[in-house]
Amino acid sequence: MIDVRLTAVSKRFAKSSDSAAVDDVTVTIGAGEFFTLLGPSGCGKTTTLRMVAGFYFPTSGHIHFGDDDVTHWTPNKRDTGMVFQNYALFPHMTVAQNVAYGLKVRRVSRADQARRVEEALAQVHLAGYGDRRIDALSGGQQQRVALARALVIRPRTMLLDEPLSNLDAKLREETRAEIRRIQRESGTTSIYVTHDQAEAMAMSDRIAVMESGRVQQVGTPHEVYYQPANAFVARFIGRSNVLSLPVTGAGEQRVQVRLPGGASIEVGAPAGHGLAEGDTALVSARPEHIALGGDDDTASLRGRVSHVEFTGMATHVTVDVDGDEVMAALVDAPAGMALGDVVGLRLVPERLWVVKP
Amino acid sequence: MTAATPTAPGWAAALGRRLAGGANSRWFPYLLVLPLVLVLWGFVVQPMFATFRESVSANGTDNYLQFLSSSGVARESLFTSLFISAASVLLCGVVGVAMAFLLKRFHFRGRRLIEAFILVPAALPPLIGAVSFQLLYSNIGIVPRGLQALLGTDKPVLAFDGIAGVLVVHTFTMYPFFYLAASAALAGMDPSVEEAAYNLGAGRVRVWRTVLLPMLTPALISASLLVFMTSLASYTAPLLFNVSQTMTMQIYINRTNGDLPMASAYASVLGIVSIIFLLAMRWYEGRRNYQSQSKGVSAVRREITNPIGRWLAPLASVLATLVLLAPVGAIALVAFSADRSWTTEVLPPTYTFENFVTIFTDPKAFQPILNSVQMSLIAVVGCVVIGVLIAYAVRRLTFVGRGLLDVAVMIAWALPGTVVAINLISAFSTGNAFSFGQVLVGTFWILPLAYFVRFLPIVFRSSSATLALIDPSLEDAARNLGASWLRAFYTITVRLMLPGVLAGALLAFVHGVGEFVASVLIYTSSTVPISVAINNRMYSFELGTAAAYGMLQVLLIFVVMWFSGRLESSRTATRRAEQWTN
Structure with missing residues (x-):
């Protein structure tokens, strides 16, 4: 387990150089913590997550995974497990091949691959689905394959980018409990991005509320609810x-x-x-x-x-x-x-x- | 209400009741489709059978056995054609995919310049396109001669001739199939899939190998089939680069030598191969592709940060743009050169406006333009009427044999121009039910008919594509408000289809004006179209006048291209390529 530290991280995109997409964000995510970035669309939460994943490099500031300064590491060197909003499953591979992809890259032996894929699928209640095609699965099942694919590599941090937004209301509530259960079991430091405050309250150890690229408040769900830092947080949470x-x-x-x-x-x-x-x-x-x-x-x-x-x-x-x-x-x-x-x-x-x- | 006896009035009443439902009646689709089926059967399918009958009329299956004998022209031609097609697929694939990756995945200075002109070489009419490449890269071409003068060698440098020359033309004119297919696939691909692979630890090479290329495969296979088919049908490139042993050239040679049965045998074989490819393509397109409609972060263009690359990129872009525009430039240059003045110089030595003046003042020189415009207009009217109705029938009506109707139109698209010409010669050199007993070969009407058959699919496709975007419930709403089927069809459906139909019609018209491949086999001395005039002028070494005619064709194309670009911007990229490339 490692902590993730963002120090004065800013991101400006070339096109809109006048305003920063992420502006001077400093947060420390504790080892094993389930940490949520919450905010309306366009607030910079996804950009922040993508900087942690390495898809963007910050314009200024630093990102640390434990003792490693990973600010300018390429995504494939960071050992994060990301669950994408649209799952981003490889359509030309089976369920098992999808889950095994990261293990193959890591040169895990064939026998271990098979075992770990089996375990990961069991963990998300998809045992026996390994040979299915991706398009033969329902949205909820695809979501769980994406989760298994990220989990199976035992990443240093899990990154979840609105993973529930494409599910219907009932499934969403079931799955969020499931994600939290799996996270507790594995103890992996996790960063979760959502615009749904109810989801954030229900799942998180701590929440960072973001608006216009800035962190407005960091606190436990209880704190952000009962002691909002400002009018925006008060109105956005509940x-x-x-x-x-x-x-x-x-x-x-x-x-x-x-x-x-x-x-x-x-x-x-x-x-x-x-x-x-x-x-x-x-x-x-x-x-x-x-x-x-x-x-x-x-x-x-x-x-x-x-x-x-x-x-x-x-x-x-x-x-x-x-x-x-x-x-x-x-x-x-x-x-x-x-x-x-x-x-x-x-x-x-x-x-x-x-x-x- | 029950029909008591099968008397004549009773039967008529029964029929009346059947059709009283109007467009709702089960019989309505068949009533609408019947004339369309007759047209397609009469002018597309039946002539193919006529050609086959012609090919076995003189000496049975002997003509076909020549394709099997080890030392015949026939077998050699078939193999050469297949070889050229396979090589074209490979070359176009490499160039097209590389261009797509470069332009869609990287950001560098000059990128937009290349993108603006990338389809220009492919948009040239078939004859003038091949001529321009001959003027540029053959051993009498500007570039090899220029290099010769520059380097002081005694032979033209880097001159392309024979099959190599044909492959140059094919690469330049057909790579857009790959470019557009790969660009569309890259644009439609969910970028997060690629990111997921990086996130799981894969390096750049691995992501290419295991994710990007596999996901592009469907697009690349469709493009391959398309390029293979188009190369197989290619006629002007072998003609100008003197590769006589290809299927299309053999059709032409046998026809001019008066051996119609042998020409028909070649046409039958080429026709069958083309139809097989058409069916393969349709089968493959029905399978899944990997495009997704996910929103979120759009594909990232990588900035070129390497300092050498930064300097080289604009330079290479300008160079690439020059190469893309060179064919049009060469035609324009030669169009202003004096006839018979250019012999061994690098560039034409003397310039004049005389060529254009001649074309517009000499009635004999102007006649080909009149002919082409007139014949294309007639063909386009036919294409619009039949094409729109077929599109409507295929998209909106349910009837037995709908798929066959669709395939019949696409056969007209798949058949090479030379084969269409031979088919029409075989079918209409005697009186025929579909020509009302008239002999059409040798008359004015055979050319408009050929244009109609060749360009009907263009109007059909663009009508069908527009129709797919129109909600069928609009027509239902009109019917609900009391409009008859005909009124609803005209005031709602046709009205909304208009931009697509117009774009298709313009395109068909441009193709008609540029048509050469079928024309050269069936024109008469009183119906010489522009392209044939160009060909004849080239033979009498009046290069300037030939290029001037070509320049007019090119201008027309650019005007129409610009206009239909404004008319309809929502068409898919691949379809655009299929329409603009010959």
């Missing part, structure tokens, strides 16, 4: 209301803000938030941390219902509070809630978090 509220007092990791109704509440804030009385703080409030509440409550907002959506688990309500739309996920909404109703909303102060713009 849904969030980012409220602009005047600061009435500030502490080490606490900030007091005043609600539109006039009451002040104390909310959590990151160390070194730099806010002082008189500033305006951005406060992230998740819809599920907002409930229907009495008018007398100190932590309350009042507004008119502008949209109602019943999902079964909760009722998603959008409330117009003095021109700002506030989303709330209510588990106890009365059945008769209608557009135009004036309601009071109660915030859960211990779940609110101050974010940077």
